[in-house]
Amino acid sequence: MKSASNTANSTLLPEYAPNDVTAGIDWARDDHAACIVDGRGRKVATTMVEHTSSGLRDLVAVLGRHGVCEVAIERPDGPVVETLLAAGITVVVISPNQVKNLRSRYGSAGNKDDRFDAYVLADTLRTDRARLRPLVPDTEATVALRRTCRARKDLVAHRVAVANQLRAHLRNVLPCVVGLFAAIDSPIALTFLTRFDTQDKIDRLTVKRLADWLAKQGYSGKVDPAILHQRILDAPRGATGAHGTSQTPITAGYVALLRTLLAQIKELSTQINTQLDAHVDAHIFTSLPRSGRVRAARLLAEIGDCRAKFPTPESLTCLAGAAPSTRQSGRLRTVGFRWACDKQLRDAVVDFAGDSRRANPWAADLYNRAKARGHDHAHAVRILARAWLHIIWHCWQDGTAYDPEAHRALQRVLTQNRAA
Incomplete structure (x- = not known):
């Protein structure tokens, strides 16, 4: 493996841009602005291309005609970056915050304009080469693991949000279920809400009936059914009669959504385990104390393998x-x-x-x-x-x-x- 000093030197840009031209691309959802400048900062060409396969091919063709070998852009991933790398073009990432500050070099207004930002990116790549580094992408295995970990993290955030919404709903219509079990989105809590979704149904529960129902569900909690039943009795009463029944579709909606999120989170966790086992750097991150599997995968994915x-x-x-x-x-x-x-x-x-x-x-x-x-x-x-x-x-x-x-x-x- 290369030493740190050798590795650092291998990522430096050459002192002068190849062919004495640099380019900048301001990417957007539907189209992208590109600007090419020469060694004195003069515009050589500008273009707008659509975010389509043909548009990206046209972009590479324009860059090729002008001998562009280096491009500055604001993001390190996505179809545009992948297309540029596949074409053998060096990609340099300049963050949006940097671009925002760099605009003041060229004027005091600071207005946001895609074509102007493309010029700022191209000219910065020309003038600030000593402090910029080319993008060296991670391997496909790391990129896939990163996307899976981030997707799981997003779903966990959604699960927390929906659980909070369910909890707020139950405080109004069925307070006794809030705090009845360890977590409102636990399997036993969701199953309980499916079976006992109104105060009238819960009122028919006795200690024995609750114990029998919990046993049928394979409840593994360490709380005695008598204690759970007492929690129900101590809680404020919820909505009854027709009003209570009218609230059950809302409860069912939250429960169904939480079940789906929990299932998909579990599926992504399984996928993360599989991807982590296949990664060459897995042993490094799983060896850390209390890293577990998902946490180790997140560390590996975010640090990368480059x-x-x-x-x-x-x-x-x-x-x-x-x-x-x-x-x-x-x-x-x-x-x-x-x-x-x-x-x-x-x-x-x-x-x-x-x-x-x-x-x-x-x-x-x-x-x-x-x-x-x-x-x-x-x-x-x-x-x-x-x-x-x-x-x-x-x-x-x-x-x-x-x-x-x-x-x-x-x-x-x-x-x-x-x-x-």
């Missing part, structure tokens, strides 16, 4: 939003939250780091010391995430699993704990 993308641990921590943002002017120096980062990567890393402290004494010690210094929970977890990212980066670059025995900081904490 080692050249992160030549140093600092480059990874900055993109993940785990490194603080420092601002200094004269004697004034402030350190604040890093807003500009990869939000998906930060979410995956923070989720892992926050839970790792429950299984790793070093992580717990680092988190507790951060809390003792007065940091809140979120800040302490980011500090822990930054430390973990340095470890993950080294394991990732070397292709080795995390070994607690080789983690010297962990061993020092364990030694201190034994001495105490």
Whole structure:
């Protein structure tokens, strides 16, 4: 495997653009604006193409006629990027926030115009080559895993939202079911709501009838049926009679939607397991404490498998939003939250780091010391995430699993704990 320094050098752009031309593409949903500039920043050509297969072919043809080998664009994926890469064109990603700030170079109005943004992208690629890096895409296995993990995350968010809506609905029409079981979207809770969807039906339940029904459902909860029945009696009464019956379609709608979401989340979790098992880097991320399967898959998918993308641990921590943002002017120096980062990567890393402290004494010690210094929970977890990212980066670059025995900081904490 290449060293970090060699890897970093392999991702540098040449000092001068090939054929002395660069291009910028401002992508949109239906069409894309492209601009080509020469070595002095003069427009060579502009074009608009539709977001169709023929439109993308026309785009590649225009770029080819003008000898364009490098293109700047605002996003790292999608059909446009895939078409450019397939044509052998170097793609450089410049974020939308950067483009927004770069507009002031060319005028004070700051208006958004697709053709103008395409020019800004092309000219920035010409002038700022030393700080830009070409896009090196991840393998298809990583891209597929990333899309599956993000789809599952979206469905989980939908499930939480629908569960909250169901809970709010039940507080008005059937309060006794709220808090009856561990979770409102658990299988037993949804089955209960299917069978007992009105207060009148619930009123006919006795301790014995409830116990018999739970036994038929294979209820594995540790709460005695008598306690569950008492919860029903203690709760406010819900809607009865015709009014209660009129609310059952709403309850049934939420229940059906939650069942569908739970089934699809389970299906995607199975798919994630399969894709993770087939990935060459799976052993690195599954070796981390309390990484599990889905969490390990998310970390792998968001970090990717392109080692050249992160030549140093600092480059990874900055993109993940785990490194603080420092601002200094004269004697004034402030350190604040890093807003500009990869939000998906930060979410995956923070989720892992926050839970790792429950299984790793070093992580717990680092988190507790951060809390003792007065940091809140979120800040302490980011500090822990930054430390973990340095470890993950080294394991990732070397292709080795995390070994607690080789983690010297962990061993020092364990030694201190034994001495105490």
